[in-house]
């Protein structure tokens with residue numbers, strides 16, 4: 456069975472000192488969490504110091520982005536080797552903020568995914584529709600297109616170990632959560648799409664998270680849905696207490 460992954464996405468929050476203090480507090484609060492994987496995707500400058508704090512804990516680290524080239528003249532970018540060198544197991548690829556604010560395209564994300572797999576980093580690929588797309592009924596086409604474009608040329612053996620995060624853009628940072636039923640409906644559709652693109656084994660193995668205003672008070676009903684394998688948490692991952700409640704949702 457799939458182990459749920461509760462991952463915090465801190466976005467552009469926390470200096471090194473703040474990051475270290477938070478994980479120091481978090482580690483005791485989640486130490487007894489069973490049957491759940493825990494990760495924090497932190498700003499790149501925080502990761503080196505955090506790596507020392509989370510050694511010998513059940514907290515894994517993730518980067519929020521990386522470039523697909525090995526090295527070279529790409530000012531301000533992070534290579535896969537750099538991400539690994541600070542202890543990251545995961546990397547978020549294609550968050551809607553990267554797509555919308557920084558203009559990342561599906562073609563670029565496909566290259567980033569391939570680089571993650573080539574370097575043994577588990578990508579968390581974000582997909583999801585805007586409010587307009589939901590209201591016009593284009594939500595399924597949008598998500599299917601994003602999947603097909605991002606996964607183009609990627610083997611089933613890689614896909615089964617990756618993570619997908621369904622994040623409806625209208626639910627991010629707005630306090631508007633998709634209802635558990637809306638999230639389940641789309642995540643089930645995503646799993647069926649993976650089955651069509653690959654096979655049933657791959658679709659049953661891949662972890663698919665929900666993200667968008669997940670809080671301690673709504674995580675339980677979200678996690679009660681059969682196809683939802685965890686959460687990608689923004690705002691509520693910034694405080695140890697609220698994130699630990701999400702991790703310890705059972």
Ligand SMILES: O=C(CO)COP(=O)(O)O
Pocket residue numbers: 464550622626627628629630666667668669687688689690691
């Ligand atoms: O974008 C998100 C996680 O990647 C969700 O953010 P919020 O939990 O703040 O809505």
